[in-house]
Amino acid sequence: MSLLYQVLEPLPDAMSALRRARELLGVFAEWADDPFSPEVGPVVTVEQFHHARRYFPRGAFTCRDDSPFPPDGLVEFWRVVARTDALRGGDAYRVEVELRSEIAEVWPLIEEWGLQLELPGWSTPPFMVREHDESSTEAELDLMVQAVGPLGFDVSWEGALRGLPSSKLCGVQLCLNSVWTDQCTEPAPGTHAVYLSIGTRNRDVQEEWLHKTGLSLGPAAVGW
Structure with missing residues (x-):
């Protein structure tokens, strides 16, 4: 340590x-x-979201405290995800989505519920695909x-x-x-x-x- x-x-x-x-x-x-x-x-603001779309085609919404998604209170979130047909998988702890521009509509709900958008993996130069815990030049x-x-x-x-x-x-x-x-x-x-x-x-x-x-x-x- x-x-x-x-x-x-x-x-x-x-x-x-x-x-x-x-x-x-x-x-x-x-x-x-x-x-x-x-x-x-992770992405926590709508400004970060719009910038992330330049490099990352997908992401995963998670709770910042690693808890499962709350069972109530995210009606508008699910409505936006369904309307944009952006859902690409997930479970009780993460919702994987395609980073379509319309997903920006879930803000400021994301901040209110303590959610964040993780950017798993590396997709586009200069953020190239690499193994986790690997060095760069x-x-x-x-x-x-x-x-x-x-x-x-x-x-x-x-x-x-x-x-x-x-x-x-x-x-x-x-x-x-x-x-x-x-x-x-x-x-x-x-x-x-x-x-x-x-x-x-x-x-x-x-x-x-x-x-x-x-x-x-x-x-x-x-x-x-």
């Missing part, structure tokens, strides 16, 4: 956040792996971030941070239009954040190490 500490600096856009993540690696990392497991989504990451727009996105670099005895689960985490909470990201449209990850094998020295960075840091959150 690791602890993540947000670097408290203004990051006005996605590319500036990506540059800052790489700067931190350049300053503090002895070495770092390729960008690991880039992930897009820095050049591929550049193209993804340039295209991400309002979509949530996160990626990490694992590496050895100078001065820490253990490199396990150390590195940098980047979150675009999202923030890190305990062991996961949460949607936060318009907010970009960069974090230092410190593996708990460094527990005895991490506070001193973090102080020496000279960075303004947020409180610890359970990380990788």
